[in-house]
Amino acid sequence: MQQAIAVLDSGVGGLTVVKEVMKQLPHEKVIYFGDTARSPYGPRPASEVRHFTRQIVDYLLQFNPKMIVIACNTATAVAIEDIRARVSIPVVGVISPGARAAIKMTRSGRIGVIGTDGTIRSQAYETALRQISPDIHVYSEACPLLAPFVERGLFSSDRAHSIVEQSLSPLKDKPIDCLILGCTHYPFLMESISQVMGPEVTLISSAEETARDISTILSQRNMQTKSNEIPIHQFFCSGTPIVFRQIAENWLKEYISFIPVVWQVPTII
Template sequence: MMSNAPIGLFDSGIGGLTVVQEVFRQLPQEEILYFGDTLRCPYGDRDKNEIIRFSTEIGDFLVNRGVKLLIIACNTATATSLSILQQRYDIPVIGVISPGSRAAISMSKTMRVGVIGTRVTVASDAYAKEIHRLNPKLYVVSQACPEFVPIVENDRIETEASKRIVARDLASISTENIDTLILGCTHYPLLKHVIQDVMGSRVQLINSAEETAREASTILSIKNLLNERRSEKRHKFFVSANVDTFRMIGERWLGRKLDVELVDLFNSNQPRTFRVI
């Protein structure tokens, strides 16, 4: 594997750009390839086997383009597919749940941690299992917030209706006396200020993107795969639908122009193949 090969990341849509942003900050010398499955977003209410199939298809797409490390920048896909993709590829594959869990453990002072995520992520109990593996003494409470992803994907973050939805869905967990809340979906940091308003300033919000990028940096360093070249980076973003919306939100979030290409999921046979349009 060449050290100047790109890092691959994927998510069900635009949420994984929160991880991209942190990779840009911590690893500015690296080139990235990103896939947002905007056609089939959200993943949070889908069947587990369907999510595994989607994750495998996209993982193959990125690995076949020569990435040196794969980041599952999606909590739902991490919860269902991480171990499968780690066994499938001979490159390092990391998710966002372990880094987020470690960050929450280190930040919590009262040892009471909340987790919000999609239905699949919450049902998997992946965060609670990982937190208790690292520190069994922590109290962990989880809450599914399935409407948050559509709010972000449809660029409705600032609407009053969306703010009411956030307040409604956080009503239960806000009574749990937690001091730390894991944003257990990479879309949720885009709603951070709305969530913080509901939870109050005493609750620390954990965005796993920072720890995930740090883990990627450590792995690349250990394997002598850090890119030390100073050549111009050609970051590529692939989506399965809604190019203009993805580009608009992505450029606003990342503060730079994005090279976005549409990928046609044109073959219904299994496993699916991809065609860049």
Template sequence: MKQPIGVIDSGVGGLTVARELMRQLPKETFLYLGDTKRCPYGPRSEEEVRAFTWQMVNFLLEKNIKMLVIACNTATAYTLTELQETLNIPVIGVIEPGARAAIKFSRNKRIGVIGTEGTIESKAYPNALVAIDQNIRVNSLACPPFVPMVEDGILSGPKAEGIVSNTLQPLKEMNHIDTLILGCTHYPLIKDLVQNEMGSHIQVISSGEETAREASLILAYHKLLEKGNASPVHEFYTTGDIEKFRLVANSWFEEPVRILKSVQIEHVPSSAY
């Protein structure tokens, strides 16, 4: 029996990481849990984020996962170390992989970070960047409107463009970064809007690809890579509105979801934790 990999997020944003994981690890089975009912996590206290994250983790541990991917920057900032020290399975987050990717692409060592209030206040990205290269200069900006916009499926059009333009204006006025980290896994769903607003001279980084690469390396190191040839059956869970979740999932996965007809999206009430 295949042992799955668990992926958790505060909502639909982690689907951007899950898609990259599935692309790079096509033999693996994934269980995705998005806490859409209590999203966004950004404005919440560290204690709330830690409690909610542990509830999601415990739900997936009952399904015998072999690895946990925290596809939420806020949850990564507040719980990664604790989870790594407590659980007996590999646990990875999205912040360090994103930081490494940004440093790789930056030419002038000036990097911007956009994220939720919680992620920005935690200073997790500046700490991760400077830990790698002390010469890096970081400009951070909290973007509270972005997660609700994505969760509501507002991914394009004049309304979305207006929200993105107004929110990013303070960062544009700084005008010296050459690389921008999307410090929330919801943001790749509006990456084109962000790119258009910031300009083609800015390298926009999402952490999904680097996170998936790290997951593959860790699985190989622990000899946990799936070797069978049976097609994986992924499961998607949400604590909130099933149809809204399904709509975003289908729009993001597009062809892979149509091919994987066995994908299941189930409702998980918060009380079930």
């Protein structure tokens, strides 16, 4: 049986990473868990996020995955080393890939970061950026309204622009040329964020770079799927599946339109 890449997030945000994985690695099976019943993670204490992340990883291990992808910035910031110490398979996060992508793109060395309260409070992006380039200037801003807005499926609504404008107003006057979308929910709002920040600011989503990391690790360890069969992906959520399924099918439609998708809702863990 084909071993899957297991991807987890606090809700629907990690689907932005899944989309890139399906695009770059079309023969790899994905098992996804969105913790929609307990989203968002941003306002929660780090100890609670670590506990939730352990629970989800334990749930996903029953499927014998070959890799764990923590496609949540808050969980990556506070739990990735804990998970790496608990499992024997590769564990990939989304912060280091996002930081690398921003360093490649910046011209001025002045980078903005938006994220949940938990991600910004952890200073994980500042640490990752300065490990690569110690002289970088980082301007961080918590945007606690955005992830719950996406979770409700409102990212295409008329309210999207105004809520993004309100959230990003503290960064408008900062001299940045790159903005890291430090929450995997934020690419759902890419159009509005781009309009608010203007064409001179390059938006950095860690999803594409994270998928490259996954591909590199699989190649280095000779773990790529050898079969050319179309994989059957599985999607799980801890809350009601109605909105989750609508968002997932809409976001991934060009990649899963001809792929059987198994939707299941486990008991909240």
